[in-house]
Amino acid sequence: MRILLVEDDTILGMAVRDQIVSDGHTVDWVKRLDDASDCVRTIAYELVLLDLMLPDGRGIDFLKARRQSGDVTPAIILTALDQISERIAGLNAGADDYLVKPFNLSELTARISAVARRYSGSPNPHVKLGELIIDTAARSIHRAGRAVTLTAREWSVFEAFLQRPRALLSKAQLEERLYSFDAEVESNTIEVYIGRLRKKLGHEFIETVRGMGYRLAEQIVGTKDGI
Amino acid sequence: MRILLVEDDTILGMAVRDQIVSDGHTVDWVKRLDDASDCVRTIAYELVLLDLMLPDGRGIDFLKARRQSGDVTPAIILTALDQISERIAGLNAGADDYLVKPFNLSELTARISAVARRYSGSPNPHVKLGELIIDTAARSIHRAGRAVTLTAREWSVFEAFLQRPRALLSKAQLEERLYSFDAEVESNTIEVYIGRLRKKLGHEFIETVRGMGYRLAEQIVGTKDGI
DNA sequence: CATTACCTGACACCTACCTGAACGCAGGAA
DNA sequence: TTCCTGCGTTCAGGTAGGTGTCAGGTAATG
Incomplete structure (x- = not known):
């Protein structure tokens, strides 16, 4: 599975990247939304892990724009505990799931495979x-x-x-x-x-x-x- | 939609029940696993909301048993923040989703309708x-x-x-x-x-x-x- | 025309898959 | 205990279908 990770925190990003790789997936890790835009323009990912607070914008706007333009790539939102309204907005904007920081890495693994499973049986197959x-x-x-x-x-x-x-x-x-x-x-x-x-x-x-x-x-x- | 709520906490249970009702669904609320067993035996629910720590057993065992016996009713797990391993085990045991307590009620609504959408063609016995x-x-x-x-x-x-x-x-x-x-x-x-x-x-x-x-x-x- | 990029039928290799059979283990009966 | 039975798992041999490669042909470009 080819996964795009959008996360500006270096420590967390590295941990997540390593976990995903050890699960046998391929990761591209970017820290900014415009880099993310470049990535999705050139590569067809199967999953996007999206932080909500990024240096050059809000992840949710990025997600919304992608959905607007017809991109159905599954997305999991990474969010802090106190951003509950953001989480809801994220789900409404077309996210498939979210993870609350700090999260356990094996939980990440479980959610990724869950989304992968769910996506292949999504309501609009x-x-x-x-x-x-x-x-x-x-x-x-x-x-x-x-x-x-x-x-x-x-x-x-x-x-x-x-x-x-x-x-x-x-x-x-x-x-x-x-x-x-x-x-x-x-x-x-x-x-x-x-x-x-x-x-x-x-x-x-x-x-x-x-x-x-x-x-x-x-x-x-x-x-x-x-x- | 007919929903079974298994939750022993009175305050939370009432809040959840009211929210679900105000979303236009029907709820049966029980506080014990054996009551839950009786319910699922007689009624075909479309969704089960399942607390993990209950007075007469672990929700996960209940869920696992249901899945073992061929029940595919969607289930969302309600779990506290510190029960991460339980959450993972829950997903592995056949849960479709989980909510971390304390959760926002509109978040609950979003998750329920997500599950509903996913299973719009619910399987009959x-x-x-x-x-x-x-x-x-x-x-x-x-x-x-x-x-x-x-x-x-x-x-x-x-x-x-x-x-x-x-x-x-x-x-x-x-x-x-x-x-x-x-x-x-x-x-x-x-x-x-x-x-x-x-x-x-x-x-x-x-x-x-x-x-x-x-x-x-x-x-x-x-x-x-x-x- | 020449040149380059692309198309396509054919083929050998290899690997994912199938299947029968054997092994290990647990539970039950005598 | 010992034997038996049923189930889960492993293994090895055989097979067919997918994959990558190539060569010769065709179409586009100048």
Whole structure:
């Protein structure tokens, strides 16, 4: 699982980061909201851990903005005890959960896996994209009434487009998503997977931007709805 | 929504009850676990609010027993700040959420409606799945007129699929369900249980998604084609 | 035209998965 | 006690399907 941690406290941030890593996840840790914005713009996280009081703004505004722009990435809020109203506001703003500081690290682990579980069965599991109906919990896709099954890798790539429907994703970005940092891939894997996805989902779905990368075709994404 | 409140503190209990009522729900309030047992035996609640320290036992044992016997009613745990390990154990025992005392009442409202949303399609005691008729209370399954009996572990795995019929469940998720955090299982237990379930329920029942996990076959679950 | 980027069918490897079988352990009966 | 039975867990061998690689072909760009 790829997790974004937004926390300005160094001590706490380090502890949280280490715990998450030892749970087998990947973490990117930033201390400011504008860094966080950069991160979510380029990387499709599966979970955001969000402190509410940050040097350059309130976490809740960040969260609200993300939800406004259609981002459904699960978010857990990290908050101090005396910010009860903030917590409620956070839940209303679209947070999936919160942790009250100071919290136990094994509790963090439990909450993370709980959110991960819950998210995969979230109340809005069905996403519609053109003629595709996507059930993220079941990882199943229906195309014109027929079920389409994707392999693990294929789903990873497809998911990247799902999470950021309008974005143009470079091959490097997609590779980074598929393979852990150190792994070296010396070939046209991404091209191959794009091809396989096109074969399964329909060739009009993903369009090539020569020299730059790939993105979902505009008529598929639509103007406002979807995701 | 019909809610069971298990809380021995009179002041808190009254406050919670009033809040829930003013949210438009129905509450049954009991102060002891054996009263709670009577209640859940006769009434199908949609949510249980469960204090952990009660005069006649630990709430967590109650919850665990309910889950063991196939009850999937959502539960929110009410716990004091210093009972962190209890909270974690509660989540592992099958709680859906918890509230830390002292909590704000509007926070309670938010959490309740969150659970309600999550479980908007609440499972009833007699579930039909394809040619299977499942009695979660009795843990018995009828397949084509014949009774099928599952062992405890087999049921645990099966129940996971029952609770989230359309979800894809990874082996890690299933393991986490079977074993407490500390227990280490170093083998293909899940694979074996999947195999045994298939043998008992029919091979077409559970399908493998290589590299990702397992899920109920789609023709079994049936396509809920809203959306 | 040449050049570059991308597409795609084919293929070998490898790993996740399946399955039968055996082992360990607990509870019950004699 | 000892034997038996049922359940949970582990292990090893076999298999099929996913993955990465490559080569030859196609389309875009100047």
